[in-house]
Amino acid sequence: MTIPITPSTSLCALIGHPVSHSFSPLMHNAAFQEVNADFVYLAFDIKEEDLEKSIKAVPALGIRGLNVTIPHKVSVMKFLDELDPVAKEIGAVNTIVNENGKLKGYNTDGLGALMALQTEGINLEDKKVVMLGAGGSARAIAFYIASEAQELVILNRTESKAIELAESLKYKKEVNVKALKLNLDNLKMELNDKNIILINSTSVGMHPNENETLVTSDLLKNDMVVFDIVYNPIETRLLKEAKSAGAKAIDGVGMLVYQGAAAFELWTGKRAPADLMKSIVEKELLKREKRRRREKK
Ligand SMILES: NC(=O)c1ccc[n+]([C@@H]2O[C@H](COP(=O)([O-])OP(=O)(O)OC[C@H]3O[C@@H](n4cnc5c(N)ncnc54)[C@H](OP(=O)(O)O)[C@@H]3O)[C@@H](O)[C@H]2O)c1
Incomplete structure (x- = not known):
């Protein structure tokens, strides 16, 4: 049954620039329908100079919640009434909830x-x-991994940013974190251990640069878990090579879905239908990949 849009329907939306390729409207609208939530989700392309006006309009328009994407995740924070402690520590917001006119910022990416x-x-x-x-x-x-894992090594092209991130995690007493410049020697050294979880959280390998990877295939081993947060394409070159090496490969669709599911639950108070959301996103990604292949021919 399709829930009709009426004067009492609640609005949630994505703000960012650009937003035209976002999967969030498809994913959230299908999820709202699935759990009979009287909500609708739109995407607004908001330029930096319009950000403050847009956020100020949220309580006035009675918008229930927002997702925030590039480039506003940090700059939006100064316009909010309150920050969830996790968002405050991460220093970025990807979800906003309007509670009776007060805007509270959350970050669901790490979760x-x-x-x-x-x-x-x-x-x-x-x-x-x-x-x-x-x-x-x-x-x-x-922020999440550091308290769970035994050891976290952050490698980044710009070394100073890796150091800054590692330093910002050190207030957590139990954390064992190290920062290094991302280069082949350091990768070789750090991947030369057993049962490593390797996470690519750079944009390398993302469409249209599907042939790029930061890790040479000889460094991938069958006792590794390789998690690539890039989801477009679903199977990046890194993941293909990880699979060939016998490693466990995890794509970025799960993260996309679960960060969305956490936002959904904050807005609606209902459990998000994560399996349905995942299948919607996967179907759409595969459709887009097929279209790109057809256009290439
Ligand atoms: N699955 C999900 O739910 C999800 C959620 C958010 C983002 N993502 C994806 O994650 C990726 C990163 O997003 P972000 O928001 O973190 O972006 P960001 O803040 O712009 O960070 C980009 C990172 O990639 C590194 N990088 C970029 N080009 C590189 C290159 N050629 N060689 C080495 N390192 C390079 C940057 O290093 P420097 O510091 O040296 O510039 C930086 O560490 C994007 O592809 C995005 O689509 C996925």
């Missing part, structure tokens, strides 16, 4: 990554995690 690993049966306890990247999503992921 999404952790859930994606957990649903694949990956336990971080006693594990060494080697993470490539120190950008926005790496920050959110590192």
Whole structure:
């Protein structure tokens, strides 16, 4: 049954720039229908100079919640009334909830990554995690991983950003974290251990640069878990090569779905239909990949 849009329907939306390729409207609208939530989800392309006006309009328009994407995840924070402690520590917001006119910011990216690993049966306890990247999503992921894993090594092209991220995690007493420049020698050294969880949280390998990877195939081993947060394409070159090496390969769709599911639950108070959301995103990604292949011919 399709729930009709009426004057009492609640609105949630994505804000970012650009937003035209987002999967969130498809994913959330299908999820709202599935659990009979009287909600609708749209995407708004908001330029930096319009961000403040847009956020100020949220209580006035009675918008229930927002997802925030590039480039506003950090700059939006100053316009909110309150920050969830996790978002505050990460230093970025990807979800906003309007509670009776007060806007509270959350960050569900790191939780999404952790859930994606957990649903694949990956336990971080006693594990060494080697993470490539120190950008926005790496920050959110590192915040969660650092307290779960035995050791976290952050490698980034710009070394100073890796150091800064590692330093910001050191207030967690139990954390064993190290930062290095991302180069082949350091990769070789850090991947030369058993049962490593390797996470690519850079944009390398993302469409249209599907042939790129940061890890040479000789460094991939069958006792590794390789998690690539890039989801477009679903199977990146890194994941293809990880599979060929006999490693467990986890794609970025799970993280995308679970960060969305956490936002969905904050807005609706209902359990998100994560399996349905995953199948919707996978179907759409495969459709787009097929279209690209056809256009290439
Ligand atoms: N699955 C999901 O739910 C999910 C969620 C969020 C993001 N993502 C994906 O994750 C990727 C990163 O997003 P983000 O928001 O974290 O971006 P970001 O803040 O711009 O960070 C980009 C990161 O990639 C590194 N990088 C970029 N090009 C590189 C290259 N050629 N060689 C080495 N390192 C390079 C950057 O290193 P420098 O610091 O040296 O520039 C930085 O660490 C994107 O592909 C995005 O689509 C997935």
